[in-house]
Amino acid sequence: MPSPSVIRRIRRRSWPWVMHRHRKLWAEPDLFNPENFDPEAKAQHHRFQYIPFGAGPRVCIGMSFAQAEALILLSYWLTQFSFRPAPDHTVFPTAIATLRPLGGMPLRVESLR
Ligand code: HEM
Numbered sequence: 001m002p003s004p005s006v007i008r009r010i011r012r013r014s015w016p017w018v019m020h021r022h023r024k025l026w027a028e029p030d031l032f033n034p035e036n037f038d039p040e041a042k043a044q045h046h047r048f049q050y051i052p053f054g055a056g057p058r059v060c061i062g063m064s065f066a067q068a069e070a071l072i073l074l075s076y077w078l079t080q081f082s083f084r085p086a087p088d089h090t091v092f093p094t095a096i097a098t099l100r101p102l103g104g105m106p107l108r109v110e111s112l113r
Helices: 004-012 016-020 039-044 063-080
Strands: 081-085 093-095 099-101 107-111
Touching: 063 081
Parallel strands: none
Antiparallel strands: 081 107, 093 099
């Protein structure tokens, strides 16, 4: 029988990627659709339907930092380089706590300058 603290921890854990692909919550759960984040679409969603950083009292403390960092890096990289999937590589999703490409995501990167 697990101790009460273990039970509390298990009850607190969830995998956001499960909810982000739930067939009852999203029209096309396996599609990356940026329009899901338009203000009109977001207004139709439950506030805890999309929670990449968790939610509630234990929400990720690095959330603002991670979002700022991602925007800075992506805006720089996308103006400097082009990214294409490596030929002959099939992307296959795998998930533990987070969803990720099995065996990594080899890319062909070329300078735009
Ligand atoms: C894209 C980047 C990141 C994602 C997707 C992410 C996601 C998450 C998630 C889902 C949780 C669990 C929240 C919950 O239990 O409800 C979490 C917790 C946490 N994250 Fe992040 N995180 C990211 C970056 C960071 C960074 C950059 C830091 C530190 C600088 C950080 C520090 C933490 C800490 C300390 C917790 C535990 C909070 C607590 O239990 O009170 N994370 N994160």
